[in-house]
Amino acid sequence: MTTSPAAATLAQPAGGPQLPESMQAVVCHGPENYVLETVAVPRPGPGEALVKVEAVGICASDLKCYHGASKFWGDENRPAWAETEVIPGHEFVGTIVELDDAAARGWGVGVGDRVVAEQIVPCEECRYCRNGQYWMCQPHDMFGFKRRNPGAMAEYMVFSSRARVHQVSADLPPAHAAFAEPLSCALHAVERAEIAFDDVVVVAGCGPIGLGMIAGAKSKNPKLVIGLDLAQDKLDLALECGADLVINIATEDAVTKIKELTDGYGADVYIEGTGHPSAVAQGLNLLRKLGTYVEYSVFGSDVTVDWSIISDDKELNVRGAHLGPHCWPAAIRMIESGRLPMEKICTHQLPLADFQQGLDLVASGKESIKVSLIP
Structure with missing residues (x-):
């Protein structure tokens, strides 16, 4: 890509620093074959922005991709979705160092602004995008998995013209903003x-996603929020983060405990955020009849359950959840408000060269x- 004259003017004012020609980046060559390499600094095209990365989180899905899960690399039941020769990293924050007038107008940002971008870059042309359901875009290009949109495990990255960009406070530590x-x-x-207000809500898993689920559920003011x-x-x-009660499933039976708390009925809502197969059956068993099950996790392997619990036994509402559509402004406000104990959530910040240590920390759990890399 070549840089437009307008972009060059914004990026490099008189006397301003010149961009380097090369940078350090983690490159995915396939499962368990991620390498720190020296690559060219990308250059933005029309309507795009060059961003200096400040922090990039390591997600559980990054880890499952690294270990070769079929969701990413395919098997006899599904084609491969992830691609090789891609820089990973889809949860990030950075500072704009170059963009043209079209990008500045479209996103309402300029050089020097601190920004995040949603993890998906929608095509804006498929059935889902035309219906406003951009997070289910059919091509489903996401930062860090497809060659068209390299991710943030690098010193610089490009926000393509269809990226969904949000400004974030410069006062936050980088790992918190990401x-x-x-x-x-x-x-x-x-x-x-x-x-609903009278609901007993159970969140399975108190990792980064689960803690956010607990905070979000608490903000809905239900009767009880329980963390497992x-x-x-x-x-x-x-x-x-807002849980009214927690249950250590290593020492207590969650199904029995929750039924004791609900006069034998069970929870109204169960939100699964562990990615462990055992959490699925656990949720189905602890929900009341006509309860709601929300599945968020990315699983590393197939999960088998007794579907008769969903149908004949309880007539449950089962819903999937994917990405964070329309929730980014609320998430940014929540972080900026200081409501969450971010210093305790963002436990590790490592240099980019230590990406393998970061992956290992996430794998251990x-x-x-939350583990982040600081390029």
Whole structure:
């Protein structure tokens, strides 16, 4: 891509610093084959922006892609979706260093502004985009998985012209600002649950997504928000995020406990955010009849359950949730408000060169909550 004259004017005012020709970036060559390389700094085209990356979070889906999950690399039941020779990273924050007038007008931002972008870059042409359902775009290009939109595990990245961009406070630590992506996803799952005031809401998993789900569910003012996890430190953090009650499923039976709390009926809403197959059956069993199950997680393998619980036993409402459509402004406001204990959620910030350590920390799940890379 070539830089337009307008972009060059905005990017490099008189006496301003010149952009480097090369940068460090993590490049995916396939499952378990991610390499730190020196690559060319990308150049934005018309309507695009060049962004200096400040932080990029490592998501559970990044980890599953790294380990070769069939959702990303395909199997006998589905084609591969992820591509090789791509820079990963879809939850990020950065500062605009170059853009043209069209991009500045379209996004309402300029050089020097701190920005995030939604993880999907919609085509704006398919059936879903034309109907306003951009997060289910048929081509489904996302930053960090497709060659057309390289991600943020690099010193610089390009926001393509169809990116959905949001400005964020320059006062936030970079890792906190990048948390807008997982938090928006969590809030969308909460919206899908359609929580009512008298509901007992159970959130499975108190990792980054689950903690956001708890905060979002609490903001709906239901009767009770309950967090489930195996790790007591994560459960303690869930209480700080708004949970009324937590259950350590390593020592207590969640189904029995929740039925005791609800006169034997079960919870009204269950939001699954662990990605562990056992959490699916757990949710189906602890819900009341006519309850609502919301599935957010990306699973590394197929999950088998007794579907008769969904139909004949309970007539459950089962809903999926994907990405964070229309929830980004709320997520940014929540982070900027100081309501969440972000210092405790964003536990690890590592240099880009230590990306493998970051992946290993996320894989372990025992030492970290949110792991970010700082290019």
